[in-house]
Amino acid sequence: MRVLMFGWEFPPHISGGLGTASYGLTKGMANIDDLEVIFVVPKAFGDEDQTKVRLIGANQVHVAFKQVFYKGSKRPIERIEVSSKIVPYTDPDDFWKLVTSEVSSYNFYVKINNKGKVDFSGRYDTNLMDEIYKYSVVASVIADENEFDIIHAHDWLAYPAGIAAMEVSGKPLVIHVHATDFDRSGGSVNPDVYRIEKSGMDAASKIITVSNLTRDIVINKYNINPDKVETVYNAVEPVKIAENCIVKKGFNEKVVTFLGRITLQKGPEYFIEAAYKVLQVMDNVRFVMAGSGDMMERMMRRAAALKITDRFHFTGFLKGSDVFTMLDMSDVYIMPSVSEPFGISSLEAMQSNVPVIISKQSGVAEILTHAVKTDFWDIDAMADAIYGILNYPALSNMFIKNGKEEVILLKWDNSARHVRDIYYRVIDNKI
Amino acid sequence: MSSSVKKAICFYFQVHQPFRLKRYRFFDLGHDHYYYDDFSNESIMRKVAEKCYLPANKVILDLIEKHKGKFKVTFSLSGLAISQFRLYAPEVLDSFRKLAETGMVEFLAETNSHSLVSLRSRSEFERQVINHKEMLKEFLGVEATSFRNTELIYSDTIGTWVADMGFKSILTEGAKHVLGWKSPNFLYCNSINPRLKVLLRNFVLSDDIAFRFSNRDWNSWPLTADKYASWINKLAPKSELINIFLDYETFGEHNWKETGIFDFLSYMPGAVLKKTPFRFMTPTEIADTLQPVSAISIPSPISWADEERDITAWLGNEMQVAALDKLYSLAGKVNRCEDDLIKKDWEYLQSSDHFYYMATKFFSGNICSRVIIFIIWQQNFSPMAQFMPISTLMKHLMMHS
Numbered sequence: 018m019r020v021l022m023f024g025w026e027f028p029p030h031i032s033g034g035l036g037t038a039s040y041g042l043t044k045g046m047a048n049i050d051d052l053e054v055i056f057v058v059p060k061a062f063g064d065e066d067q068t069k070v071r072l073i074g075a076n077q078v079h080v081a082f083k084q085v086f087y088k089g090s091k092r093p094i095e096r097i098e099v100s101s102k103i104v105p106y107t108d109p110d111d112f113w114k115l116v117t118s119e120v121s122s123y124n125f126y127v128k129i130n131n132k133g134k135v136d137f138s139g140r141y142d143t144n145l146m147d148e149i150y151k152y153s154v155v156a157s158v159i160a161d162e163n164e165f166d167i168i169h170a171h172d173w174l175a176y177p178a179g180i181a182a183m184e185v186s187g188k189p190l191v192i193h194v195h196a197t198d199f200d201r202s203g204g205s206v207n208p209d210v211y212r213i214e215k216s217g218m219d220a221a222s223k224i225i226t227v228s229n230l231t232r233d234i235v236i237n238k239y240n241i242n243p244d245k246v247e248t249v250y251n252a253v254e255p256v257k258i259a260e261n262c263i264v265k266k267g268f269n270e271k272v273v274t275f276l277g278r279i280t281l282q283k284g285p286e287y288f289i290e291a292a293y294k295v296l297q298v299m300d301n302v303r304f305v306m307a308g309s310g311d312m313m314e315r316m317m318r319r320a321a322a323l324k325i326t327d328r329f330h331f332t333g334f335l336k337g338s339d340v341f342t343m344l345d346m347s348d349v350y351i352m353p354s355v356s357e358p359f360g361i362s363s364l365e366a367m368q369s370n371v372p373v374i375i376s377k378q379s380g381v382a383e384i385l386t387h388a389v390k391t392d393f394w395d396i397d398a399m400a401d402a403i404y405g406i407l408n409y410p411a412l413s414n415m416f417i418k419n420g421k422e423e424v425i426l427l428k429w430d431n432s433a434r435h436v437r438d439i440y441y442r443v444i445d446n447k448i
Numbered sequence: 449m450s451s452s453v454k455k456a457i458c459f460y461f462q463v464h465q466p467f468r469l470k471r472y473r474f475f476d477l478g479h480d481h482y483y484y485d486d487f488s489n490e491s492i493m494r495k496v497a498e499k500c501y502l503p504a505n506k507v508i509l510d511l512i513e514k515h516k517g518k519f520k521v522t523f524s525l526s527g528l529a530i531s532q533f534r535l536y537a538p539e540v541l542d543s544f545r546k547l548a549e550t551g552m553v554e555f556l557a558e559t560n561s562h563s564l565v566s567l568r569s570r571s572e573f574e575r576q577v578i579n580h581k582e583m584l585k586e587f588l589g590v591e592a593t594s595f596r597n598t599e600l601i602y603s604d605t606i607g608t609w610v611a612d613m614g615f616k617s618i619l620t621e622g623a624k625h626v627l628g629w630k631s632p633n634f635l636y637c638n639s640i641n642p643r644l645k646v647l648l649r650n651f652v653l654s655d656d657i658a659f660r661f662s663n664r665d666w667n668s669w670p671l672t673a674d675k676y677a678s679w680i681n682k683l684a685p686k687s688e689l690i691n692i693f694l695d696y697e698t699f700g701e702h703n704w705k706e707t708g709i710f711d712f713l714s715y716m717p718g719a720v721l722k723k724t725p726f727r728f729m730t731p732t733e734i735a736d737t738l739q740p741v742s743a744i745s746i747p748s749p750i751s752w753a754d755e756e757r758d759i760t761a762w763l764g765n766e767m768q769v770a771a772l773d774k775l776y777s778l779a780g781k782v783n784r785c786e787d788d789l790i791k792k793d794w795e796y797l798q799s800s801d802h803f804y805y806m807a808t809k810f811f812s813g814n815i816c817s818r819v820i821i822f823i824i825w826q827q828n829f830s831p832m833a834q835f836m837p838i839s840t841l842m843k844h845l846m847m848h849s
Contacts, residue, residue, distance in 0.1 A: 267478020321770035
């Protein structure tokens with residue numbers, strides 16, 4: 018079975034869970050004999066030389082084929098790169114700026130001729146809505162030129178592409194909900210994003226959600242028939258980090274880490290308040306907020322106002338081996354998300370032998386046993402948990418040992434097999 | 449000439465370069481004890497030395513020789529600038545020494561690291577001023593008798609500290625909100641201790657050179673030495689003292705050589721001497737010669753920064769306040785500590801620039817905000833990012849002390 022998969026980001030150019038999850042799933046699927054995946058991503062701006070960027074302006078989108086070999090996989094996955102101006106949302110701030118900026122894309126018309134060129138008329142902008150639209154246009158070209166049995170689109174940015182491919186080919190569409198705008202916005206949903214999400218969900222034959230938390234949102238907030246929505250939990254890549262990549266901690270104090278985008282969705286302010294409470298009763302501890310986002314400055318001001326800046330560090334966005342170094346230094350990992358569809362990063366922490374504290378409002382809380390679960394707003398419970406794990410080695414060791422055993426069982430191969438089942442059921446229904 | 453008709457003009461230039469900090473990461477904590485961006489520090493110092501310090505010093509030395517005792521200027525060199533001259537541009541220090549030897553140049557004392565300590569601790573303030581006096585003596589062979597606080601920060605209280613240390617005069621901004629109807633063009637004295645004379649900057653005439661000189665949209669462009677002297681002459685009937693206080697980088701760096709700024713500098717003193725009754729004097733000489741017209745009361749600190757002329761450029765948000773409080777809460781520990789490297793790091797960290805980089809306030813559109821130009825190259829950095837190394841550094845210091 019051939020799967021035409023539309024994503025938005027792909028390693029190493031990833032900004033968060035979406036890229037990690039779609040990559041992990043794809044690798045898992047590559048290990049299944051009767052599955053063949055074509056992964057489509059928009060090419061990151063700046064990776065490609067300027068001539069190609071200009072070609073889009075000249076109403077031409079060039080499509081290049083590339084084969085990428087994954088270590089550990091049995092076969093290559095074909096990856097089609099659409100060279101375009103499309104900018105993956107590398108930073109949530111930019112993302113929101115793009116989303117909330119004036120959308121003037123609705124008044125242009127697109128014709129696809131048989132040479133695979135895209136003709137634009139009307140105003141041309143680089144805003145996100147345009148890019149999504151453009152992506153969908155190119156998707157129909159790709160759908161026209163490739164043979165496949167099913168279409169799989171990851172998250173709302175790729176839904177229009179999935180729908181376009183579906184309309185061109187008549188093949189069934191499966192969409193994969195890694196997050197909804199209700200998670201990202203904390204309730205003040207962008208109507209344009211909602212519209213795209215809703216149209217993707219309506220068009221799809223099957224909707225995969227990453228947790229029951231997300232499944233409930235899809236059913237209740239988007240009015241989708243529950244039978245159409247199925248949860249496939251994410252998993253985690255086994256980590257193989259060379260020891261020499263890791264910088265050992267240069268000081269003899271405990272470290273409590275928050276690793277993620279500093280946005281409303283992730284609940285950074287609750288971490289700061291809990292840190293303040295912990296610092297009232299112990300002092301040999303440092304708190305790290307690793308990441309960047311639109312709430313970073315506010316968080317810095319809050320830490321300064323609480324006079325804990327000498328104990329509270331902001332590292333900025335971490336990537337590559339820095340993430341593992343950070344986890345290796347950590348004694349507690351905390352994820353106080355207000356609304357977290359899944360939360361792969363907590364699994365990565367458990368793999369790195371770090372006890373985790375997660376909010377009950379996270380998808381991963383549904384499958385984890387050996388993690389402390391608190392409400393995102395319950396800073397007292399969070400402070401209690403931090404203090405307990407830091408001060409009672411038996412507690413910490415219990416979480417480390419059992420957590421690691423638990424997380425080893427969460428394999429992408431299992432998720433991939435589950436997705437494969439869904440594909441077959443979808444196709445059988447069609448036939 | 450009777451003393452009642454004596455009129456003075458004071459030309460003063462601020463010379464300061466901070467030790468810029470490198471990006472210090474959380475992972476470096478406990479491993480890396482070096483905090484400075486050597487590349488930036490060296491390349492900026494070399495660039496400014498070539499474009500400003502060396503050519504401007506040469507023009508001033510020529511002027512002093514040409515006018516035979518009638519042209520005098522005043523400088524303040526921060527201790528950090530002197531340290532960087534020693535590291536990266538020793539010939540600049542030599543050229544300042546040559547200026548000092550003419551006897552026509554006064555060098556002012558300040559806090560060694562161009563710090564904000566005057567807003568926090570008297571004892572530490574005095575210690576840093578004494579350090580700077582020693583630096584001036586060692587490297588320029590001069591004994592400082594007048595004072596200029598960091599970025600012209602001044603209040604009545606700071607004035608009394610300075611007076612108690614034996615200085616004769618202090619420089620500050622002729623801020624409208626403290627002057628009211630009064631004119632900056634007279635000598636004033638501290639309202640608590642009248643022994644300390646207060647020189648107020650004429651920001652209109654100063655900014656004519658600093659900010660408007662190369663602005664072609666300005667209706668007085670191009671500014672010539674004669675035109676400038678005629679403006680000064682117009683003030684003569686109602687003025688005794690004109691204070692022109694500038695960043696030294698005005699010459700060659702903020703206004704490029706091509707704008708004619710060095711020609712202006714070469715001809716202006718001659719024009720002033722010829723066309724106006726004003727005579728060039730330095731702050732100590734002014735304190736000894738002129739009579740103060742009144743005391744000036746400045747209860748809360750002012751500075752020459754931005755339109756507000758206050759201290760919000762350095763202490764305008766929570767992060768700046770937290771950082772400064774943490775920094776000076778360490779003073780006792782650092783002073784008891786024996787490690788010279790830690791003492792040096794602590795001092796370098798104090799320069800007001802690091803706090804300025806953390807500023808988040810809306811910068812007024814008026815070009816009068818001089819410090820903005822001084823750090824214009826830094827603007828593309830997030831002010832937050834600059835906060836991180838400092839807080840991290842302070843942590844490092846705390847662990848050691």
